[in-house]
Each structure stands twice: as C-alpha cells, then as structure tokens.
Amino acid sequence: MKAIKTLAGKFLYATTFLVVIPIILWLWAKYTEEIIAFPVIGSENAGWFLLVCGFLLMIWGMYSLKIYGKGLPMNAFPPEKLVNKGAYRFFHHPIYWGFGILITGFFVLTNSASGLWLATPITILCMIALVIGYEAIDLKRRFPDQTISTFFELPENTKEIPGIRQRLVSLFLVTAPLLLCNFLIARVIENDFHSSIQMQLTLPSFTQNEYLPLLGLGYLLVTPFLIKTRQLLRHWTLAGILGLGIYTFGAFLYPEVVAVYVAPYNSMAYLAPIFILLISLRAIFKQSKGLGILFSFITLILVILQLSYTYSAVLSLSVSLIIFLLADNYFQIWVFLKNMTEEIANSWNEWVFGNVRIINHGFYVGLGSFLGILIAGMLVGDFYAWGILIFAVVVIIFSALWAQIIEGSEKLKRPYGYYGALVGIIFASLVVWLMGYNVWILIGVISVTMPWVQAIGRFRCLVNGCCHGKKAHNPDIGIRYYHHRSRVCGISHMKGELLHPTPLYSMIWLFLVGLVLLSLWNNSFSMSFIFGLYLILTSIGRFVEEAYRGEVQTPIIKGLRLYQWTAIISFAIGIVMTCIPVNAVITTSSFGWETVLSSVCGGLFTTFAMGVDFPKSNARFSRLV
Numbered sequence: 001m002k003a004i005k006t007l008a009g010k011f012l013y014a015t016t017f018l019v020v021i022p023i024i025l026w027l028w029a030k031y032t033e034e035i036i037a038f039p040v041i042g043s044e045n046a047g048w049f050l051l052v053c054g055f056l057l058m059i060w061g062m063y064s065l066k067i068y069g070k071g072l073p074m075n076a077f078p079p080e081k082l083v084n085k086g087a088y089r090f091f092h093h094p095i096y097w098g099f100g101i102l103i104t105g106f107f108v109l110t111n112s113a114s115g116l117w118l119a120t121p122i123t124i125l126c127m128i129a130l131v132i133g134y135e136a137i138d139l140k141r142r143f144p145d146q147t148i149s150t151f152f153e154l155p156e157n158t159k160e161i162p163g164i165r166q167r168l169v170s171l172f173l174v175t176a177p178l179l180l181c182n183f184l185i186a187r188v189i190e191n192d193f194h195s196s197i198q199m200q201l202t203l204p205s206f207t208q209n210e211y212l213p214l215l216g217l218g219y220l221l222v223t224p225f226l227i228k229t230r231q232l233l234r235h236w237t238l239a240g241i242l243g244l245g246i247y248t249f250g251a252f253l254y255p256e257v258v259a260v261y262v263a264p265y266n267s268m269a270y271l272a273p274i275f276i277l278l279i280s281l282r283a284i285f286k287q288s289k290g291l292g293i294l295f296s297f298i299t300l301i302l303v304i305l306q307l308s309y310t311y312s313a314v315l316s317l318s319v320s321l322i323i324f325l326l327a328d329n330y331f332q333i334w335v336f337l338k339n340m341t342e343e344i345a346n347s348w349n350e351w352v353f354g355n356v357r358i359i360n361h362g363f364y365v366g367l368g369s370f371l372g373i374l375i376a377g378m379l380v381g382d383f384y385a386w387g388i389l390i391f392a393v394v395v396i397i398f399s400a401l402w403a404q405i406i407e408g409s410e411k412l413k414r415p416y417g418y419y420g421a422l423v424g425i426i427f428a429s430l431v432v433w434l435m436g437y438n439v440w441i442l443i444g445v446i447s448v449t450m451p452w453v454q455a456i457g458r459f460r461c462l463v464n465g466c467c468h469g470k471k472a473h474n475p476d477i478g479i480r481y482y483h484h485r486s487r488v489c490g491i492s493h494m495k496g497e498l499l500h501p502t503p504l505y506s507m508i509w510l511f512l513v514g515l516v517l518l519s520l521w522n523n524s525f526s527m528s529f530i531f532g533l534y535l536i537l538t539s540i541g542r543f544v545e546e547a548y549r550g551e552v553q554t555p556i557i558k559g560l561r562l563y564q565w566t567a568i569i570s571f572a573i574g575i576v577m578t579c580i581p582v583n584a585v586i587t588t589s590s591f592g593w594e595t596v597l598s599s600v601c602g603g604l605f606t607t608f609a610m611g612v613d614f615p616k617s618n619a620r621f622s623r624l625v
C-alpha cells in the first residue's frame with residue numbers, strides 16, 4: 001500500500017511540474033497578452049536554439065540526479081545522495097536554469113510579449129524562492145557536512161591570489177548579465193526619450209564614433225586580471241551584478257529617469273555603464289594607489305565620452321553615482337540596516353493609565369495606516385477617501401479574527417494575521433460596493449499603497465517580537481532580542497540568541513514590490529492586474545521569509561510552514577486576478593480635507609487596535625502581550 005501511495009505521489013508530482021505548470025504559464029501568457037505593453041522579441045532561430053538548449057540542460061540535470069544521486073528531481077522524493085557531478089559540476093540547480101532558458105525560448109519562438117516579460121520573470125522568481133525558501137534549507141539539513149562547489153562559483157572570501165579560472169568566471173558573471181541587460185533595456189526604451197532634464201555634453205566630432213564605447217568594455221575585461229585577492233574579486237563581482245540588477249530594475253520601471261538614453265548613432269549593446277567603471281576603479285584603488293591614479297584618468301575620459309552619448313548627462317551621471325554607492329557599499333549598508341533593526345527590536349516602551357496600556361509599537365502601524373490612506377486618497381481623490389478608510393478598518397478586523405483562530409491562546413489574546421487581512425478584502429469589497437464605490441478602484445489603489453504600509457508595519461513586528469526569525473549562525477546576518485516583553489523572549493524563549501531579521505527581509509522586499517506597483521499605476525494598468533501582481537509578488541516574498549521565521553506557534557504541514565502554503569494559494573489567486581478583464585479607469589488625483597481627515601481617523605484606529613490594550617483583563621482580544 002505504501003509503495004502504491006509513493007508511486008502515485010511521484011506521478012502527481014511529475015505531472016504537476018512537467019505538464020500542469022507549463023500549461024498554466026502558456027494560458028497565463030495568452031490571457032494577459034493585451035495587457036503587457038513591452039515590445040515583442042520574436043525570432044524563430046533564437047527561440048528554437050534557447051528552447052533546445054534549455055531542454056538539454058534540464059535532461060542533463062535530471063540524468064545526473066538519477067545516476068549520481070540515486071533519486072529523482074522531486075523535492076517530495078529527494079535523491080539519497082548530494083550530487084556534485086555531471087551537470088552539477090558546472091551549475092547549481094541546472095534543471096531550473098534549463099527550464100528558465102526553455103520557457104524564454106518558447107515565448108521568443110511564439111512572439112509572446114506577456115510570456116517573455118511577465119510569465120518568464122515570475123517563473124524565475126518562483127524558482128529562486130523555492131531554492132532559498134526550501135531546497136537550500138533542506139539540503140543543509142540532510143547533508144550538514146557536505147557542500148557543492150561548481151565551475152561557475154564565486155571566488156572565495158579569502159586573501160589568496162585568484163587563479164585564471166576565478167578571474168574568467170568573475171568576468172563572465174559580470175559581462176554576460178551586462179550584455180543581456182543592455183539588449184533588453186535597448187529593446188524596451190527604443191530611444192523614446194521624455195526626460196525633462198536634457199543636457200548633452202558637446203565634444204569634438206571625432207568622439208562621436210559608434211566604436212568608442214568598446215573602450216569601456218575593454219576596461220571591464222581587463223579589471224579582473226588586475227585584482228590580486230579573491231576577496232576583492234568576489235566583491236567586484238557581487239557589486240557589479242548588484243549594480244546591474246538595480247540599473248535594470250529601475251530602467252524597466254522608470255526608464256525616463258534611470259535608463260541611459262544614447263544618441264541614435266551609438267549602440268547600447270556594448271556600453272559599460274558608468275557605475276560599472278566606478279566599481280572597477282575602486283577595486284583597483286583598494287590594492288594599488290599608483291595603478292588607481294592611472295586608471296582614474298582613463299575612467300574620467302571614458303565617463304566624459306559616455307556622457308556625451310547620452311541625451312541627459314546630468315541625469316545619467318546622477319543615477320550612475322547613486323547606483324555605484326548602493327552597489328559598491330552593499331555590505332556596509334546591510335550592516336547598518338541590521339544594526340538599526342536590532343536597536344528597534346529592543347526599543348519596547350509602554351505607558352499605563354489605570355486599566356489602559358499604550359505600547360510604542362502601535363505608533364508605527366498608526367503612521368503606516370495614516371500614510372497609506374493619505375497617499376491612496378491623493379491618487380484617487382477625495383471622493384474615495386472614506387471608502388478607503390472603511391476598507392482598511394474591515395481588513396484590520398479580519399486580520400485579528402484570522403490570527404485569533406490560528407494563533408490565539410492564553411498568552412496571545414489579540415494577535416493579527418496578514419492572511420486574515422487578505423480574506424477581509426472580500427468582505428471589505430462587499431461593504432464599499434454596497435456604499436456605491438467602484439470596488440476595483442479601491443482594490444487597485446490599496447494594492448499600490450499596501451506594500452509601503454506593510455513595510456512600516458514591520459517595525460511593530462520588530463518591537464513586538466512577532467514574525468521573528470529562526471536561529472542564524474552568522475553574526476553578520478543575525479540580530480538579538482533582549483527585552484522581556486518581546487515574544488522572542490516570552491513565548492519562543494530565544495532571548496539573546498542570533499536570529500534571522502525576517503522583518504527586515506520583508507521590508508526590503510516590500511519596498512521593491514511597492515516600486516513595481518506604483519509604476520503599474522502610473523502607466524494605467526488595470527486594477528485587477530495591479531491587485532493580482534500584488535498578490536503574486538508578496539506571496540513570493542512571504543514564501544521565502546516564512547522559511548526563515550522561528551515562531552513556535554506556526555504549524556508545519558508536509559515540510560512547509562502553514563503560511564508558505566497560504567502564500568502558494570494567494571499566488572495562484574493572483575494569477576487568476578491578472579487575467580480578469582477590467583477596463584483601466586482614469587482617476588483624478590486631488591488632495592482635500594476629507595482625505596486628511598480619513599487618514600487621521602485610520603491612523604488613530606490602527607494605533608488603538610494594535611498599540612493599546614487592557615493588561616488587567618483576561619478577556620479575548622483584551623491584551624496585546
């Protein structure tokens with residue numbers, strides 16, 4: 001009987017990932033084709049090439065798992081041994097790499113803009129989430145003393161001299177994404193320049209040569225061979241990849257600000273952005289001041305040349321400097337954010353007036369609610385101000401009811417749960433519909449502001465100790481909780497231990513999601529699509545975040561935490577929502593007293609609900625701690 005159940009499970013697993021999911025992706029691309037305004041990139045030859053290469057890489061990875069791992073590529077039925085041969089000698093997760101290449105080829109072959117710009121990136125994000133939020137943790141649990149080192153591995157964080165392989169691999173890891181990013185951005189912006197800040201540098205005519213940008217690429221090619229330690233080479237590689245990620249993300253969402261618009265006679269294909277040149281220069285400076293001075297002159301010439309190709313030298317230089325500072329100082333920025341997070345996590349303060357207690361963490365969520373309603377009201381106008389407030393109140397009530405069912409206990413009299421808020425959207429929509437409001441407008445604008453509200457609300461989580469992480473073993477990652485009122489100390493009994501700063505993980509992800517949704521709003525996407533993408537992106541983030549959370553009261557079902565399952569469900573609902581045809585509605589932005597008043601009311605209500613309790617009472621919903 002057990003053998004039959006195992007065989008049936010393997011069949012269902014294989015059917016889901018090899019048949020059902022690809023069909024869903026195809027249908028999703030089909031029914032959202034008219035929504036995606038990005039250009040079609042179609043090529044029969046390129047499509048077939050990518051599709052076949054991706055398929056062969058997948059087969060090679062599966063074969064390697066079967067032969068060397070004595071198992072199947074199934075998380076539910078994993079291989080018995082850790083595999084570091086075959087395809088896994090060259091790549092981490094070759095099956096996922098193969099599938100990403102395969103679906104890219106398929107959508108290029110079928111001329112699907114939605115498939116290429118929507119389904120493919122979301123699929124890649126899902127595969128990354130599965131690796132970080134499950135597979136990496138599971139591998140470490142099953143093979144605690146074994147690791148996999150691949151050919152395309154980042155250099156080690158040591159002072160040793162890098163070998164030729166490390167240099168070539170680092171060069172590939174920076175230049176390959178650079179060329180891909182340049183190609184994609186060039187196809188998206190199509191030299192359609194609308195910046196209000198236009199200022200071109202005028203240089204002699206001989207500098208206006210389409211081949212001169214190759215000098216920047218040559219500069220980039222030389223850099224890894226000048227770096228003398230693996231630690232510095234690793235930093236250069238990571239900073240370059242991160243800088244390209246920031247640049248591409250910004251160029252897709254806000255091209256008129258971030259993208260480098262070059263004159264028609266220049267090609268973006270082999271343009272080395274200024275921030276990459278600066279990252280390379282700083283790496284050279286760190287090991288040799290003399291060489292750094294020489295390359296400073298070369299960098300200055302290349303920067304001036306590149307600025308002369310752009311329509312807006314001021315904007316291009318400003319954005320490049322910001323990206324350089326963010327990318328090259330990523331570790332220092334992370335340490336600063338982590339340390340601030342730990343300070344806030346131990347900042348509990350309370351004031352008791354008779355039977356009433358006011359807790360300082362309530363001010364964070366009150367501020368978030370105030371700003372959320374204020375911004376939403378400004379986007380859609382005074383007419384919707386009270387509808388937004390009522391919607392918010394209903395959602396908060398349902399988040400309390402949900403958490404009471406899932407987590408409520410003698411110690412947790414008034415918890416709150418995010419997925420209760422999502423359920424509350426259904427009832428809130430019904431209420432505002434009965435009041436005569438356009439429900440889709442309210443859902444759309446609240447979806448745009450919700451990531452920012454949630455991110456601010458995570459400060460409450462830090463102070464309260466809810467949503468805390470599990471144990472971390474790296475002091476550069478973990479934070480410690482000491483306050484006796486924190487749930488970490490009172491319920492989970494992890495006082496003083498290094499824990500993953502999961503609220504900080506959430507804040508960073510929600511900040512990025514907020515930028516995406518705001519861009520969709522500014523570009524007049526339909527409200528159903530905005531809401532659907534909100535569900536999709538927040539679900540991906542929550543799946544990963546939940547894997548590193550350590551709350552003892554959260555049930556674990558079939559190897560996943562409860563809220564990882566709910567994230568999968570809300571992700572599926574999000575896909576359906578993006579396919580619902582809802583006409584884009586043009587709303588008038590305005591700012592009046594009704595928006596301000598409703599924002600103040602919403603802020604006060606949220607502060608009371610989540611920051612004021614009755615410590616002497618034992619009734620349900622009476623105490624927050």
